[in-house]
Amino acid sequence: MEPLESQLKLLQDKVALVLEQARKLGASAAEAGAHLDAGLAVSARLGxxxxxxxHRDQGLTVTVYFGQRKGSASTTELGDAALKETVEAACAIARFAHEDPYAGLPDPARLAVQIPDLDLYHPWAIGPDQALELALxxxxxxxxxxxxxxxxxGASLTSHNSIRVLGNSEGFLHGYPASRHSLxxxxxxxxxxxxxxxYWYTIARSPQDLESPASVGRKTAERTVARLGARSLSPRQCPVIYAAEAATSLIxxxxxxIRGSNLYRRSSFLLDSLGKSVFPKFVRIHEEPHLKRGIGSAPYDSEGVATYPHDLVRxxxxxxYILSSYSARKLGLETTGNAGGVHNVIVDPGTLQRDSLLREMGSGLLVTELMGHGVNLVTGDYSRGAAGFWVENGEIQFPVEEITIASNLKQMFRDLVAIGLDVDRRGNIQTGSIWLANMTVAGNSS
Structure with missing residues (x-):
């Protein structure tokens, strides 16, 4: 394997070459991104x-602009001839594309200049034999x-390293490596x-931050045994607590x-919600893109716009909103550095652990798993299959399965009673358990 610095410089050189070729072919602006990914994945079952x-893959995507006309093309071949053909293809597409008044590169003043080291790269020198040992x-x-x-x-272990390089004709050219490991x-x-x-899993940028194999195994068994004896419920209205691992879906x-693409298409139940109350006053949801070793951390978005910590809800x-340069222009706003998605969305926790939330709730449903996709983003109507536990007098009574929980997301957000201290920090959305005042529960018990 080539040294990291050599791989990074190679990709930077390829991106610079593509941008220069686009300029020579008459493009008024261009941007390009290249990546190199490598990793190991093993699985074991019954000993x-x-x-x-x-796996190892590479690729480059180039987008060119002829005024307000845009064309994109990509390749997995990084030889000079393949790159030249890719740029030519993008230019050909752009010449025949319709003009889009909102198309174009981001505002140069928003591009990342001082780029923080977020400690995202921790390669794991692990071979297949050792990886299998840990899975077993x-x-x-x-x-x-x-x-x-x-x-x-079965059990699975993955170790993944990547290098991403991004450049544009405004002079931005930067890349950095990152790693991700899971069990x-x-x-x-x-x-x-x-x-x-x-099931259970652990994921981290550094292998040292993973839970131990024994801990993951025991947690998997505990969760499985707890579900034995599950039954359905009769139809009812009741409070619901989403366990942290399920609550991330609500967020x-x-x-x-509030994503720009859904807002400008008028396909969201939160149209024109900026500056309006959607949650109770105690709720704060914020983006923290510069967390060291964060799963969602990034110094800039997929356009090169600098990311920054900011509140989504206070x-x-x-x-x-969550905006790229394009969606921001469509809405008459400024980009929020979210082209390509969000980066470490954190819901501030309350003061109670999940067991205390259950005691406060008294009787109701604890949801630990959700199934199906019964969410209408236009109306907010919500109906999903669920599994979890029935709670009475603040104590879990029995596991529950084959039920459906339903409401409307607008109402659910307003009905948020409390957020737990049991924050699940494994993903790009980090929240504790979420207690909702009331939902409709349907099951097949009489």
Whole structure:
């Protein structure tokens, strides 16, 4: 493997070459991004290796502008001839494209200049044999944790490194490496005639920040055994607490509703919500793109616009949309540095752990898993399959499955009672458990 610096310079040279070729072909502006990815993925099941995969891929995408006409093309070949053909293809597309008054590069004043080191690159010198050992250790811990664990869907370990380089004709040219490693496990439990499955995983930029294989295995087993004896519920209205790992989806629906592309298409239930109250006053949701080793951390977005910490919601009021340069122009606003998505969205926690939230709730539903895609982003109507636990007198009584929970997202956001301290920090959205005052629950029990 070539040294990191050599790989980074190679990609920068390719991007610079493409931008120069676009200029020579008459493009008034251009941007290009190149990547090089490499990794290892192994899986094991029932004490034996199941798969070992090495992967390595590369690519480059170029976008050119002839005034307000835009064309894009991509290639996985980085030789000079292939790059030249790619630029020519993008130019040909642009010449025949319709003019779009909102098309173009980002404002040069918004491009990242001082680029922070976010500590995102921690390569793992791990080979297939050691990776399989860790996966097998994880699975063994799950299988040995409880006598009701009777089968396994396997354990998997992945280690991934990437280099991304971005450049444009405004003089921006930068790249950086990043790494991501994960370990996961899923097992099956049996009690009487009923079987249940569940899983757990750990993910981090650095292998030192991963949970231990034994811990992941035990957590997988605990979650699976807890689901044994699940039953449905009779139809009812009741409070619902989304466990942290399920609550991230609620925040994801909110983010989708304030994303620029959905707003300018008029396909969101939160149109014209900027400056308006959507959540209770205690809710704060903010983006922190510069967290060291953060899963979603990035010094700039996919256009090269500098990212920055900012509030999406403060005091329950929407303070910012999620905008790229294009969507911002369509809406008559400024980019928020979110071309390509968000970077570490954090929901400020309250003061209570999940068990305390359950005691405060008294009776209601704890949701730990969601199924299906019954969310209408235009109206906010929400209906999804769910599994979890029924709670009475603040204590879990029995596991629940084969139910549907329904409401409207606008109402759900207004009905938010509390946010737990049990923040799930594994992903790009970080939140604790979320307690909602009331939802409709439907099941098949009489």
């Amino acid at each position: 034996e290796a199941e798969s070992i995969e090495h 250790e994880c699975e063994a811990a799950a299988l040995g944790a409880h006598p009701e664990i009777v089968n396994s869907e 996961s496990c899923a097992v099956v439990g049996k009690r009487g005639g009923q079987m249940q499955r569940d 994801g629906h909110f983010l989708a509703a 005091d329950g009021i929407v303070r910012s």
